[in-house]
Amino acid sequence: xxxxxxxxxxxxxxxxxxxxxxxxxxxxxxxxxxxxxxxxxxxxxxxxxxxxxxxxxxxxxxxxxxxxxxxxxxxxxxxxxxxxxxxxxxxxxxxxxxxxxxxxxxxxxxxxxxxxxxxxxxxxxxxxxxxxxxxxxxxxxxxxxxxxxxxxxxxxxxxxxxxxxxxxxxxxxxxxxxxxxxxxxxxxxxxxxxxxxxxxxxxxxxxxxxxxxxxxxxxxxxxxxxxxxxxxxxxxxxxxxxxxxxxxxxxxxx
Amino acid sequence: xxxxxxxxxxxxxxxxxxxxxxxxxxxxxxxxxxxxxxxxxxxxxxxxxxxxxxxxxxxxxxxxxxxxxxxxxxxxxxxxxxxxxxxxxxxxxxxxxxxxxxxxxxxxxxxxxxxxxxxxxxxxxxxxxxxxxxxxxxxxxxxxxxxxxxxxxxxxxxxxxxxxxxxxxxxxxxxxxxxxxxxxxxxxxxxxxxxxxxxxxxxxxxxxxxxxxxxxxxxxxxxxxxxxxxxxxxxxxxxxxxxxxxxxxxxxxxxxxxxxxxxxxxxxxxxxxxxxxxxxxxxxxxxxxxxxxxxxxxxxxxxxxxxxxxxxxxxxxxxxxxxxxxxxx
Amino acid sequence: xxxxxxxxxxxxxxxxxxxxxxxxxxxxxxxxxxxxxxxxxxxxxxxxxxxxxxxxxxxxxxxxxxxxxxxxxxxxxxxxxxxxxxxxxxxxxxxxxxxxxxxxxxxxxxxxxxxxxxxxxxxxxxxxxxxxxxxxxxxxxxxxxxxxxxxxxxxxxxxxxxxxxxxxxxxxxxxxxxxxxxxxxxxxxxxxxxxxxxxxxxxxxxxxxxxxxxxxxxxxxxxxxxxxxxxxxxxxxxxxxxxxxxxxxxxxxxxxxxxxxxxxxxxxxxxxxxxxxxxxxxxxx
Numbered sequence: 073x074x075x076x077x078x079x080x081x082x083x084x085x086x087x088x089x090x091x092x093x094x095x096x097x098x099x100x101x102x103x104x105x106x107x108x109x110x111x112x113x114x115x116x117x118x119x120x121x122x123x124x125x126x127x128x129x130x131x132x133x134x135x136x137x138x139x140x141x142x143x144x145x146x147x148x149x150x151x152x153x154x155x156x157x158x159x160x161x162x163x164x165x166x167x168x169x170x171x172x173x174x175x176x177x178x179x180x181x182x183x184x185x186x187x188x189x190x191x192x193x194x195x196x197x198x199x200x201x202x203x204x205x206x207x208x209x210x211x212x213x214x215x216x217x218x219x220x221x222x223x224x225x226x227x228x229x230x231x232x233x234x235x236x237x238x239x240x241x242x243x244x245x246x247x248x249x250x251x252x253x254x255x256x257x258x259x260x261x262x263x264x265x266x267x268x269x270x271x272x273x274x275x276x277x278x279x280x281x282x283x284x285x286x287x288x289x290x291x292x293x294x295x296x297x298x299x300x301x302x303x304x305x306x307x308x309x310x311x312x313x314x315x316x317x318x319x320x321x322x323x324x325x326x
Numbered sequence: 327x328x329x330x331x332x333x334x335x336x337x338x339x340x341x342x343x344x345x346x347x348x349x350x351x352x353x354x355x356x357x358x359x360x361x362x363x364x365x366x367x368x369x370x371x372x373x374x375x376x377x378x379x380x381x382x383x384x385x386x387x388x389x390x391x392x393x394x395x396x397x398x399x400x401x402x403x404x405x406x407x408x409x410x411x412x413x414x415x416x417x418x419x420x421x422x423x424x425x426x427x428x429x430x431x432x433x434x435x436x437x438x439x440x441x442x443x444x445x446x447x448x449x450x451x452x453x454x455x456x457x458x459x460x461x462x463x464x465x466x467x468x469x470x471x472x473x474x475x476x477x478x479x480x481x482x483x484x485x486x487x488x489x490x491x492x493x494x495x496x497x498x499x500x501x502x503x504x505x506x507x508x509x510x511x512x513x514x515x516x517x518x519x520x521x522x523x524x525x526x527x528x529x530x531x532x533x534x535x536x537x538x539x540x541x542x543x544x545x546x547x548x549x550x551x552x553x554x555x556x557x558x559x560x561x562x563x564x565x566x567x568x569x570x571x572x573x574x575x576x577x578x579x580x581x582x583x584x585x586x587x588x589x590x591x592x593x594x595x596x597x598x599x600x601x602x603x604x605x606x607x608x609x610x611x612x613x614x615x616x617x618x619x620x621x622x623x624x625x626x627x628x629x630x631x632x633x634x635x636x637x638x639x640x641x642x643x644x645x646x647x648x649x650x651x652x653x654x655x
Numbered sequence: 656x657x658x659x660x661x662x663x664x665x666x667x668x669x670x671x672x673x674x675x676x677x678x679x680x681x682x683x684x685x686x687x688x689x690x691x692x693x694x695x696x697x698x699x700x701x702x703x704x705x706x707x708x709x710x711x712x713x714x715x716x717x718x719x720x721x722x723x724x725x726x727x728x729x730x731x732x733x734x735x736x737x738x739x740x741x742x743x744x745x746x747x748x749x750x751x752x753x754x755x756x757x758x759x760x761x762x763x764x765x766x767x768x769x770x771x772x773x774x775x776x777x778x779x780x781x782x783x784x785x786x787x788x789x790x791x792x793x794x795x796x797x798x799x800x801x802x803x804x805x806x807x808x809x810x811x812x813x814x815x816x817x818x819x820x821x822x823x824x825x826x827x828x829x830x831x832x833x834x835x836x837x838x839x840x841x842x843x844x845x846x847x848x849x850x851x852x853x854x855x856x857x858x859x860x861x862x863x864x865x866x867x868x869x870x871x872x873x874x875x876x877x878x879x880x881x882x883x884x885x886x887x888x889x890x891x892x893x894x895x896x897x898x899x900x901x902x903x904x905x906x907x908x909x910x911x912x913x914x915x916x917x918x919x920x921x922x923x924x925x926x927x928x929x930x931x932x933x934x935x936x937x938x939x940x
Contacts, residue, residue: 122523148525160523162516172506173513177525179506183534186505187498196506240525386748433929440690440747444879445928448921451876459914568755575752610767616759623752624741 075100075244075275076152081120081130083113090116092299093130098244098277098292103270105290105307106279109319113299114279115157118246122154123147135243149177153242155233157249157279163222167213167232170221171204174239203239211235211265227258231265238269245269247278251285263289283320287311295319344489348482357481361553364485366593367492368549373573373585374495375542380571381580382508383535384515385438388567389430389446390543392453395562397423397544398551399463402470412475416548423544424537431536435529438518450564457559469558472551488549492586495542499582511535515580572615576622578629587631657787662909663902668794670901671801675856676874677881677893678808679849685888686824686845689739690747692754694853695875696761697734701727701854702866703765706773716778720858724851731850732843740842758871766868777862797859804855805894808848812890821845873917880924 076098083091091113098104106114119125121132123144132140139147162170179200185193208214211231216224221232230250237245250266251259263285270276280286286293286307293310295303303313310316348360372394379385401419404410410418434445457464464470478484502508513521514528522528551557570589577588592615599611626633676698683691701723709719738757742749779792812818823834824841864870881900885892900920908916 124519124523144519144522145525145527148523154523156520156523160517160520162513162520165512165516169509169512172509173521173526174524176506176510176513181506183502183507183538186501186507189501193505200506236524386751433925436932437928438932440751441883441928441932443690443748443751444876444883445925447876448880448924452918452921452925455915455918568759571752572755610763612759612763613767616756616761616763619756619759620738620753623749623756624738627745627749 073100075135077133079131082128083116083120083125084128089299091120094301096294096301096304098275100275101273102291103276103278103289105286105293106277107286107293108296112296114296115248118154118248122152122246148240151243152246153237153240154246155237155248155250157252159229159233161221161229161233164220166218167221168204168217170232170236171207171239172200174236175200175203177240207235207238227254230254230262234265242274244275247276249279249281251282259285348485360481360485362597364488364553366590367488368546368553369573369593370586370589371492371495372543372546372570373589374499375539375546376570376574377579377585378539379535380574382511382515383532385532386443387446388443389450390570391564391566392450392562393423393427393540393543394547394566395457396426397547398557398561399470401548402472402551402557406471406473419548420541420544424541427537427540431533435532435536447564450567454562454564457562464559467558469556471556474552474555478552484553491545491549496582572619576629578631581631584629584631660788662905664788664790666902666905667898668797669905670898671797672856672860673877673881673901674894674897675801675804675852677878677897678890679852680878681882681888681893682845683849684882686821687842688747690751690754692751692875693757695871696758697727697730697850698853698857698874699868699871700761701857702861702870705858705861706775706866709775723854723858727854728847728851731846735842735846762868772865772867774865775861793862800855800859804852817844877920880920883924884927
């Protein structure tokens with residue numbers, strides 16, 4: 073079943089076409105890699121899907137629902153979570169608080185619950201704490217639980233960003249260069265994490281630069297260049313596509 | 327074990343001092359001092375209200391002066407002109423202020439940072455001009471008389487009533503801050519874009535904290551009005567918005583003690599300087615006030631309380647290092 | 656009809672003041688990202704300096720104008736160095752607060768020394784009559800003076816090396832420093848220009864009204880309104896916005912009510928920002 077479908081998605085910035093009539097599909101349960109040289113429009117694509125920027129034209133359909141142009145918080149509630157290329161965290165807040173915030177959209181307590189001390193507030197706090205422990209273990213961040221998010225190592229921050237995204241029980245996870253700035257050995261940690269996420273049944277869409285990594289991890293690949301989709305298919309196919317080879321100057325490794 | 331008891335212990339001590347304050351004649355506490363403390367505590371409530379939007383959602387509003395005036399006038403008009411019972415007029419005044427806050431917040435909360443500060447400041451100026459010129463509403467220079475209910479005719483009664491309100495506001499804010507709601511507000515201050523991306527409706531939350539803050543500052547305004555027994559249009563001055571901002575920042579935003587320390591401390595300092603200053607030029611205390619503000623924002627950006635906390639944390643880690651003999655990074 | 660024309664001329668004159676103050680503010684706000692709320696009070700200091708130099712010192716008005724502009728330029732540089740530079744890199748609201756501190760200091764200092772409103776004699780005390788318009792010569796001086804200064808500013812920015820450097824920093828601060836443009840020097844220069852413009856506005860305006868410690872307060876709020884509406888860093892926006900506000904205000908005073916004239920600008924601002932939260936024109940975000 074197709075979880076995400078993008079149709080004719082286009083975004084203009086003044087005279088510049090950042091994303092140009094891109095179509096592709098993300099089947100449920102898959103890991104889809106998005107590749108392309110710098111400036112190909114990959115992050116913009118995520119911004120369009122996630123709602124940070126409205127598209128100039130085109131459609132985004134998620135789980136059968138059209139979500140084109142929805143606000144980011146609306147999109148998140150619908151089940152799409154994302155990370156950002158420049159790691160976005162609540163830096164001065166402790167790691168576990170970052171995770172709590174990630175869960176907030178699934179709780180309903182508000183001002184009256186606080187003032188009246190309703191059982192709902194206590195219940196949701198407990199539920200959240202439980203989920204936080206789960207995700208801390210899942211992402212291997214237990215040792216950093218009380219540290220300010222901005223003070224933990226770079227690679228742990230990347231895992232935390234993924235953890236925050238997972239707290240909301242997403243159906244689709246958009247990862248924007250999850251191994252950016254991370255050394256070779258630690259990259260494997262993150263790859264393993266993504267595999268475990270797929271095993272949980274969550275669909276993943278990954279923007280990546282490191283070709284070897286994405287080739288082994290992804291079920292399907294979408295290649296972009298200058299905002300245009302130049303290839304789509306299984307890794308082997310895409311790798312042998314002439315326009316992809318041209319864009320990457322033959323850097324592809326099967 | 328020790329940790330658990332020091333903090334509540336400190337608060338109980340402070341509460342005890344506050345309760346005992348009016349009776350401390352032997353250190354010179356007289357009628358005048360009680361009045362100053364009552365006023366200072368009302369300002370502390372106003373500072374706490376700003377702290378909710380500034381320290382927790384990161385929006386610097388410069389309209390608290392206007393809302394304080396609106397709360398004060400709502401109470402005065404309801405209590406004196408409409409003849410409403412005190413226990414009805416007070417909450418109603420707060421609700422009116424909160425409602426106007428809603429009307430103001432809806433268009434202005436889409437702006438951010440300095441834009442938001444300027445919009446709120448403009449709103450304050452407009453309110454001030456309206457109150458200045460619309461004498462039916464404000465009573466002009468003569469102002470509006472504020473009736474004191476029978477049980478608050480005594481000075482010390484008013485002191486305890488305001489103290490009670492301050493404690494109540496502190497308790498409620500403590501619960502908000504520790505709750506899921508509080509965490510949500512902090513996330514907006516920390517990284518608004520990320521908060522949106524994780525499903526938080528930042529606009530609705532900012533509006534909520536704005537409205538609650540207006541409710542609280544409306545209470546502060548009403549309390550000031552009750553203590554003074556009368557009002558005039560100057561209570562809506564935008565200068566008060568500046569003062570409230572200063573109290574919060576110097577005391578320390580994003581802490582609960584900060585605004586209270588800042589408001590009470592600075593209010594007393596200003597009053598003290600009035601007496602100590604050169605005869606006839608009591609205005610000069612504002613010069614020092616301004617200098618303090620500049621110095622604090624440059625050298626002590628987390629305010630007195632925040633800076634103290636920071637220093638305490640630093641001192642603890644240094645002490646720990648020394649004890650274990652290790653050289654930590 | 657001649658009443659309308661008179662009001663229009665007054666509007667252009669008021670607008671001239673607004674433009675001179677708003678220009679400096681938009682440069683500082685747009686290029687340096689500093690919420691220089693104290694700009695109006697430096698304007699006020701300029702007016703008081705005129706009084707000291709001209710009335711107490713007996714110096715000729717035109718020479719006093721030059722002196723005031725020069726001294727205030729230095730004052731602006733000092734303010735930037737001592738108050739705002741330490742706050743570079745911190746959230747913008749910090750500069751706003753530091754500016755408030757500065758305002759308090761300046762206003763109480765002046766009020767403590769001389770709380771009474773002062774006045775300054777007009778250099779040319781005649782009334783001009785032409786084309787059905789009656790106006791004091793000083794108003795024409797304000798209008799012409801403003802135009803001269805605006806043109807000089809434009810020439811400076813477009814034709815000199817320093818001017819183009821300022822424009823470069825306005826567009827891309829990091830890029831500019833990579834190319835070797837000294838950001839500190841540009842900051843100081845921007846403040847010098849902005850504050851001397853404010854001084855000029857004050858000196859030109861002073862003979863038409865009273866000098867008082869709070870004369871800068873309303874002005875700075877309106878200047879912010881103009882800058883926000885016109886776009887941060889946009890010189891064109893400041894010019895258009897300034898004259899527009901001046902004319903609208905003059906019309907409001909004449910045809911509606913003078914009590915609420917100040918409110919007018921602020922109501923417009925709230926309306927505009929409610930519709931477009933980032934201002935009308937695109938300046939820097």
